Amino acid sequence: MAQFPPLQNDMILRAAKGKPTERTPVWVMRQAGRYLPEFREVRKDHDFFSMCRTPEIACEITVQPLRRYKGLLDAAIIFSDILVIPQALGMTVEMVPGKGPHFPEPLVEPKDVERLLRPGPVDIKAQLGYVLEAITLTRHQLGGQVPLLGFVGAPWTLLAYMIEGGGSKTLSKAKSWLYRYPGACHQLLERLTDACEAFLVAQIRAGAQMVQVFDSWAGELGPADYAEFSLPYNIAIAKRVKAALRKSDQPALAETPMAVFPKGAYYALPAYADSDYDVVSLDWTMDPVMARNALGCNKTLQGNLDPSTLFAPHNSIRERTRSMLTQFAGAPLHGQCHIANLGHGMYPDHSPEALRVFLETVHQVSTELRQRNAQ
Template identity: 35%
Template sequence: MTQTAAILAEASHFRAPTLVASSDSRFVRACLREPVDRTPVWFLRQAGRYMPEYMAVRRHHSLLDICRTPSIAAEVTITAAERLGVDAAIIFADLLLPFTPMGLDFEFVNGEGPVVHQPVRTREHIAALRTDRTDDLRYVAEAISTVSKHFASPRVDGDRLGIIGFCGAPFTLASYMIEGGSSRNYVETKKLMYGDRDAWRMLSDKLVTVLTAYAAQQVEAGADVIQVFDSWAGALSVEDYRDYVLPATTQLIQQIKTFGVPVIYFGVDTASLLPTMRETGADVLGLDWRVPLEEGWRLAGADVAVQGNLDPITLFAPQDVLRARVEGILAAAANRPGHIFNLGHGIVPGTPVDNVIAVAQWVRELSRRSGADRIGAPR
């Protein structure tokens, strides 16, 4: 039995191998394209530096301290979800956390973001990466367990808040490993990808193994949905995405789905990739703001739910402008089953909190279905 197969076998005791067709969470039902009474809403990076409560925590703890301390990560997650009045809470964590148990040290440097001090650029570097220490990541599962217990009871409207776990996609994490941090052109990543297909496959396989186990921990702890972030996939042509990225990403998403939860797959600047991204089998595709929602949904396909796609900088606009943009997205979605309102990327520092709260309120009010609409018209 391979290590990945062993992980799946071990995880199978806590989730059925097929997606559950109904849920007491409006958010989960929307992920599965089931009828809902209104459009669920949450925000990428909804716990972050724009929020005074979060900044109060940051005065005493670094980003990684928060991620690696379950009680604090849970507190930050819960506070944001309750303050904003959203339908889902995404656990406070960072994409790069799996690097440490794989034997790759990194840190966050002011003004630069994440920095990997010894980038992975040779076959020997890749061979040295470990896949047997994913238990070191269980602090994320502990935080999810706390959040899940906090939101276990339905709210006043009878809906239970959805709990979102997440991980990075193999390409995006590989690019951080190889570049040593963020990049504009991904030169080193593409050099390895093009120049040594076997090494690239070895790195992708190792990441899939680690990320599968990591996602399993999160689902076991109470995550209702797993979001897979492929933040930098938009740097790829369709041909390169299909040749070098689609196989490993599909494997990861299909393995997560065997845990019985829906999967959201999201990338930035990926409109050209959406028809290929749907081949991963993800239940929901995230849309960024560069593509109109109706066009993005057409590219994603009628049999896929979509999430998005307000430009996060629109949150700085006067409220009449902001409300009009919210109305436009909801009109484009037209109450079809399978739309989750969100941003096209994460909330940025300095965003007015009141505007974020207002968007959540407008979505709740404007998208509420009539009794007839709840049946769900054919797409």
Template identity: 50%
Template sequence: MTEEIKFPELKNDIFLKACKGEEVPRVPVWIMRQAGRYLPEFKQVRADVDFFTVCRSPELACKVTLQPLDRFPLDAAIIFSDILVVPQAMGLEVQMIPGKGPHFPNPVRDPAELSRVEFPVNVYEKLGYVFDALTLTRQRLEGRVPLIGFTGAPWTLMTYCIEGGGGSNMSNCKTWIYKHPQESHKFLQMLTRVCIDYLLGQIKAGAQALQVFDSWAVELSPELYKEFGIPYLVQIGKEVKAQYPDIPLICFAKGANYALEELSESGAYDVLGLDWTIDPKTAREYVGDRVSLQGNLDPCVLYAGDQVIRQETEKMLASFGTRRYIANLGHGMHPTHPIEGPASFVDAVHSISEKMINKN
């Protein structure tokens, strides 16, 4: 894999333009977890293989990445993978349990156990399958839309490594922070280094934008997030931008609305993602014209039928405006979402935003 890979010419670049604050003919839209369990064709693939086998097979990862693009007129693809491939690359076993989610049979419960976390990591050896999937997918997209790569944020990755899974009250991980701050920073810095190398490798492999998911940011107080979350997010963004200043970077720190101003002022990200717990106008006040915003429709709206979806999407677009904005959900698709939900949402974004822009 080299930087000299030749890729097809991009035909739809409105997502990239919106990331950079440039004018667009309509608001671009993509959906977190747009490739996944709500799609019948994805379930068909998963009937024969387990989750991480799909992630580790470039052919299958490419196939499921393209599935939502074949159904909906989305403006970006996001590579099918998982944030927990990073802990796997660092020598930790991760299983995906049906009906339960990720599970670490042997979590890192004590700072003394940091010695069994592999570091440093050669991402090209350990995560080459993701890079191969990106390159293959970029070729097979044939320039239809840009391809997004991603990683989990250090804090979120650390929570999984210590808790052994998601959905808890994070008592084990937060105990580390309070009792072992020095070791916590050491672990976070290890994860940060791997994330940076991983993202740089994704760009070389063909990713045209990158998103950092801090899904468990909501579990930290503003004071703790300022010490154990934000600095590592900023380090990731700045180090990646130092090498690839033209690749848009998106940060989605779920539930950390208080961090919007600081993150927007850091210069580390082009776009900040939002969940549904913040008013769009308030978010704009936090970030000014420094970054673009992405989000923030409540995913549960997609259960409510076409009329409600259009009404809520119109409200969202009216609040955000059409410049420096990318339409998305405030979190990912649910496995139980009806297939009509994303179809209505994407169509509503396209038709409503076109009218808004043409009116102006």
């Protein structure tokens, strides 16, 4: 087992487990990325996935926001992409500037799935070892400042990209598969679940101190379809990851916090109440009190400022951040279990200074609320 520097700030890990914290910990999705000038400087000379596949570059990009926002972030998240799993299964994925992810040969009919169902598990070390190396390197580079997060895409979200061939406004191709070829979909979802489980276990063993499952396309499914094609696979990932770690030579790693982000699927929240996830991330359309009522008091909530708020004047950012924190403070909590975040990731045209205002406001206001509640 690698020996890492002692952790100096464990607030996000305490909050994830429902333990008291001095203030609300905060990080943001896509905090290492395109909105930062220092990222764009690195990006000029490198293809997106080549940056992901080069541990030294992935490490550098991961720590960039920690340097810029010194003392304001309570976690780092490894620079990578959810679509490395389709790549590990044998699909080609490109990141096209101005367009986003592109699959030159998406899945068109069920026979296309057969080439992805090779016997035996995906060799995570061989296919995705570069991510694991980046995680271990970054843990050392962070020097214990804050915890390091890892992640995967949820099986349904990955399947949708693999069929659509990229982003989509309707997901009509992927959703039509659910109705026309449900058997093939379940086969592929199982394969993806196996890969997600193995990849998360490997990330945690490599040094990730908390992990998140991003179900970015969850809200594109109605309740019945989500219950069949997404929820059971997400539930299985957390259960199987923790079981695998308990059976490993490092059983203590089974306590690593796990988060799930079912974006847009407000109706699915009650189903996560008894899951093995410690944290449920909320998008900006979800009311914290409603979410707390749906989940009960044994899950930490994470979120959920509308990312577009960062385009507002700084005073408005402060006001809306205060309102968000007050809402979460008004939801009955177990311990003090809120992790502040955006309701989705940073946008490429966000101002870095707008994010600074958000982070500073979380520090100030959450400290005030803690002190008020303690009186």
